[in-house]
Amino acid sequence: MNSRRDFLQKLAPLMALPLLPKTLEACNAFNTSNYDGRVLRVAIMGLGSYGTRVADAMRACTKAKLVGVISGTPSKIKDWQVKFNIPQKNCYNYENFDSIKNNPDIDAVYIITPNALHQNQAIRIANAGKHVICEKPMAINANEGVEMIAACAKSKVKLLVGYRMHFEPKTLEIIRMRKAGEFGKILFFQSLSGFKIGDPTQWRLNKQLSGGGSMMDIGIYAINGSRYMIDEEPVWVTAQETKTDYERFKEGIDETIQFQLGFPGGAVASCLSTYNMNNLDRFFLNGEKGFAELQPATGYGPIKGRTHKGELSQPHVTHQTMQMEEMAGIILENKQPVIPVDGDEALKDLKVIDAIYLAIKTGNKVDLKL
Amino acid sequence: MNSRRDFLQKLAPLMALPLLPKTLEACNAFNTSNYDGRVLRVAIMGLGSYGTRVADAMRACTKAKLVGVISGTPSKIKDWQVKFNIPQKNCYNYENFDSIKNNPDIDAVYIITPNALHQNQAIRIANAGKHVICEKPMAINANEGVEMIAACAKSKVKLLVGYRMHFEPKTLEIIRMRKAGEFGKILFFQSLSGFKIGDPTQWRLNKQLSGGGSMMDIGIYAINGSRYMIDEEPVWVTAQETKTDYERFKEGIDETIQFQLGFPGGAVASCLSTYNMNNLDRFFLNGEKGFAELQPATGYGPIKGRTHKGELSQPHVTHQTMQMEEMAGIILENKQPVIPVDGDEALKDLKVIDAIYLAIKTGNKVDLKL
Numbered sequence: 001m002n003s004r005r006d007f008l009q010k011l012a013p014l015m016a017l018p019l020l021p022k023t024l025e026a027c028n029a030f031n032t033s034n035y036d037g038r039v040l041r042v043a044i045m046g047l048g049s050y051g052t053r054v055a056d057a058m059r060a061c062t063k064a065k066l067v068g069v070i071s072g073t074p075s076k077i078k079d080w081q082v083k084f085n086i087p088q089k090n091c092y093n094y095e096n097f098d099s100i101k102n103n104p105d106i107d108a109v110y111i112i113t114p115n116a117l118h119q120n121q122a123i124r125i126a127n128a129g130k131h132v133i134c135e136k137p138m139a140i141n142a143n144e145g146v147e148m149i150a151a152c153a154k155s156k157v158k159l160l161v162g163y164r165m166h167f168e169p170k171t172l173e174i175i176r177m178r179k180a181g182e183f184g185k186i187l188f189f190q191s192l193s194g195f196k197i198g199d200p201t202q203w204r205l206n207k208q209l210s211g212g213g214s215m216m217d218i219g220i221y222a223i224n225g226s227r228y229m230i231d232e233e234p235v236w237v238t239a240q241e242t243k244t245d246y247e248r249f250k251e252g253i254d255e256t257i258q259f260q261l262g263f264p265g266g267a268v269a270s271c272l273s274t275y276n277m278n279n280l281d282r283f284f285l286n287g288e289k290g291f292a293e294l295q296p297a298t299g300y301g302p303i304k305g306r307t308h309k310g311e312l313s314q315p316h317v318t319h320q321t322m323q324m325e326e327m328a329g330i331i332l333e334n335k336q337p338v339i340p341v342d343g344d345e346a347l348k349d350l351k352v353i354d355a356i357y358l359a360i361k362t363g364n365k366v367d368l369k370l
Numbered sequence: 371m372n373s374r375r376d377f378l379q380k381l382a383p384l385m386a387l388p389l390l391p392k393t394l395e396a397c398n399a400f401n402t403s404n405y406d407g408r409v410l411r412v413a414i415m416g417l418g419s420y421g422t423r424v425a426d427a428m429r430a431c432t433k434a435k436l437v438g439v440i441s442g443t444p445s446k447i448k449d450w451q452v453k454f455n456i457p458q459k460n461c462y463n464y465e466n467f468d469s470i471k472n473n474p475d476i477d478a479v480y481i482i483t484p485n486a487l488h489q490n491q492a493i494r495i496a497n498a499g500k501h502v503i504c505e506k507p508m509a510i511n512a513n514e515g516v517e518m519i520a521a522c523a524k525s526k527v528k529l530l531v532g533y534r535m536h537f538e539p540k541t542l543e544i545i546r547m548r549k550a551g552e553f554g555k556i557l558f559f560q561s562l563s564g565f566k567i568g569d570p571t572q573w574r575l576n577k578q579l580s581g582g583g584s585m586m587d588i589g590i591y592a593i594n595g596s597r598y599m600i601d602e603e604p605v606w607v608t609a610q611e612t613k614t615d616y617e618r619f620k621e622g623i624d625e626t627i628q629f630q631l632g633f634p635g636g637a638v639a640s641c642l643s644t645y646n647m648n649n650l651d652r653f654f655l656n657g658e659k660g661f662a663e664l665q666p667a668t669g670y671g672p673i674k675g676r677t678h679k680g681e682l683s684q685p686h687v688t689h690q691t692m693q694m695e696e697m698a699g700i701i702l703e704n705k706q707p708v709i710p711v712d713g714d715e716a717l718k719d720l721k722v723i724d725a726i727y728l729a730i731k732t733g734n735k736v737d738l739k740l
Contacts, residue, residue, distance in 0.1 A: 187647045190562070192654075238610050240735070244636035258630050258640050266614030270628050270642055277557045279661040279678065284562075291649040308649065363735060365610070 040328035043068030046113035057320030063328035101128035114209035119144040138346035140211025159343035169314035183287030191222035194274030213254035219273025226269040234261035410698035413438030416483035427690030433698035471498035484579035489514035508716035510581025529713035539684035553657030561592035564644030583624035589643025604631035
């Protein structure tokens, strides 16, 4: 495992070569585990609190390694260089990061910036020939998502979206049970998703950066959860917005939205997305033969869950560690996750978000074609 | 306590005399407890399964006593006479029950018949000068409810509706906590109400008798619960119906309805009413400072509940025993329940049901004026 050629020969049967970026390399000098396979070398773009969480979690990864940063704040870059042992040659700012194209030591960029910046940044990364991992929401509307998917396809790089729950063990156990028919025909899903948002000056409450309010940030868990829990694509949506604080939640920033989804098999989903209350975070899946509940369902953990058969006992994992480990497998080995995390998957959520905003604007039920 | 006069003299300061029916008597020969106060002597109209449940539960009542029956089935009357020691003179059928007017040994009639029959039966009972206790829904629409209220007012009899949860200890503890401000400003309520209905030939699935589907039967718990948990009257409603089984749930019989209520203080309620799934029956009240959950919330018990302060430990009571005991207090002593159970209270639920059906028919949000 000492050369690109050796590596590619060994892995060739397992992967789809056209999707590998030109700069992909097998090994990473920083990786100290016993693992001697390929390592995905990742740069993080956006060094905020969630970026820090991902970086810390990646310390426990075997297949993924933080090797670079992209930030507009030189002092943050310096701090991260020290904390994560990042060489100067792997540090970029928002003006010069297109030159990452010429850096053979970075395979992928994880974009963890405000939502409204994702599209442009992702396209630039794709054009630089690097795999794109983008935090959710992938973009602020479906049109942007389509453009991102096209750019990544054109550059033959992968586009993955940070759906960390897709790798969470209790979530996956429920999916396994559903596939095994243990809940019978699925009839209902519910997600209560939200929290009381703090600092009123944060970018999440600035439409120019966030593209929307709670729906973009936390409501998307309800949309996405409805889809992977029921395992169908919704065919209609209705939605109702309420706002109690017009100062904090300005025009275009939704505070609370209830929405309902209808599925082809007759199941319905009832969802709440909010920035104005805590004590939520519950998934509930109901079928003819049984049910599953996750509460908390999507927090950083530990997730708690039960079904009609009893408590779920799968161990807690750090979601971001698991996500990055699995995404490395997807990119390097063409591994197929149980629940997709690619651009097509994320685009469906954006289409539902678009439809929810339209349903609120018009007051009408909106048909969906995902 | 041997004469009507002695009794009235003793109780006069406690009660509103104009509301007492002429036939009210203080004691009941069948009452064997140490209680020596007044007893409400009740006839049950409709000897089905729920009527039987109420009758059995009334055995444990001190202030209320089953003394009569009204039924269209002579064999049922005979069975009940034996089981509950009911004299022949207190037995009626649906043709002759207006003559209950001349029976001084019956104070009130509890109507436990199919929904669509309530209005006519309640008015006849009111015209006979007897107090009316009516199972929920009080009627199948608000217009009928208005007529029932008017008839009872005209005859100066009370009209109470079988909202048994209004007397349930864990429910009342949550109400107490809310009034004490322990949840802070109320932001959200949710009710998941429903069950998979059995026998397709039952009256509940016959529009002529039921007046509607799951909404009439179980969705009303969600409406009513929203109102007493939030302690405001909703100002708008939106609703979405879905149907998967057109054979079982014929025209006018709703299978599943999701509905949302908006309240003046900004709180919202998210509710589900269904006849097509089990594993539901959850109330969730969320405020700025804490939350309460009941699950099961409205079944016959035991109810289970918790709040942000921990599990609720109030003892289980047989709901129907408690209800009848408290209703005797309301009728005999003009006792004021924590949550009203009168016709005005029930009318508000009927107005919401009317609005939900209108919202489904039109696809529009419907304003409410309760």
